[in-house]
Amino acid sequence: MAFSLFVFQLYSLNEYKPPISKAKMTQITKSAIKAIKFYKHVVQSVEKFIQKCKPEYKVPGLYVIDSIVRQSRHQFGQEKDVFAPRFSKNIIATFQNLYRCPSDDKSKIVRVLNLWQKNSVFKSDIIQPLLDMAAGTTLINVCNVTDI
Numbered sequence: 001m002a003f004s005l006f007v008f009q010l011y012s013l014n015e016y017k018p019p020i021s022k023a024k025m026t027q028i029t030k031s032a033i034k035a036i037k038f039y040k041h042v043v044q045s046v047e048k049f050i051q052k053c054k055p056e057y058k059v060p061g062l063y064v065i066d067s068i069v070r071q072s073r074h075q076f077g078q079e080k081d082v083f084a085p086r087f088s089k090n091i092i093a094t095f096q097n098l099y100r101c102p103s104d105d106k107s108k109i110v111r112v113l114n115l116w117q118k119n120s121v122f123k124s125d126i127i128q129p130l131l132d133m134a135a136g137t138t139l140i141n142v143c144n145v146t147d148i
Contacts, residue, residue, distance in 0.1 A: 002035035007045050013060055014053065020060045029067040033075065036082065042068070043086040051097045058101035059108050065094075066112055069121055088126050095130045110134045 009028045013020060032042050046068070050061035065087055072083045087094070098109055110131065117127045 002031065003038040003041055006031040006035045006042055010045060010049055010064065013049075013057060013064075018056050018060050020063065025063060025067050028064055029071050032064075032068045032083075033071055036072075039082045039086060043083065043089075046087075047090055047094050047097075050094055055101050056105075058098050059105045062098055062109060062112055066116075066121075073121070084122060088122055091122070091126060092129065092133075095133055099133065106134060 006028070009031050013024070013028070016024060035042050046061060046064055049064075050058060053061060069081070069084045069087060072081045076082075095109075099106065101109070113127055113131050113134065116122050117124065117131075
């Protein structure tokens, strides 16, 4: 029940014009935390949302990741947070999809990455390649595993 509510709320983002309200983001985050037993599915749903959504919803998708990870760390502590390690598994592919956003949204992605670095949300060796990707200094083959 909790997981299906999360998925419903996540995909209801498509019914709102960005930027997404703080109240809506809080609602999505709370339902993700309630569905913690299904955290792998929660993460997969967000990754799939970012992959398939329209370009203008890419950054709101990133904000969902940010909100879930920060809330989970706040509630359970860094050691017990299950979301950040799970998001980091496919983070390169997720960010390749994120960078398919409108060009003026790219600075918002970099801002989130800088905050993550400053607050040690993810290790530097995870964040640095994502920042390099934003700067266009790395050429990572942009294809999805499903394309192969």
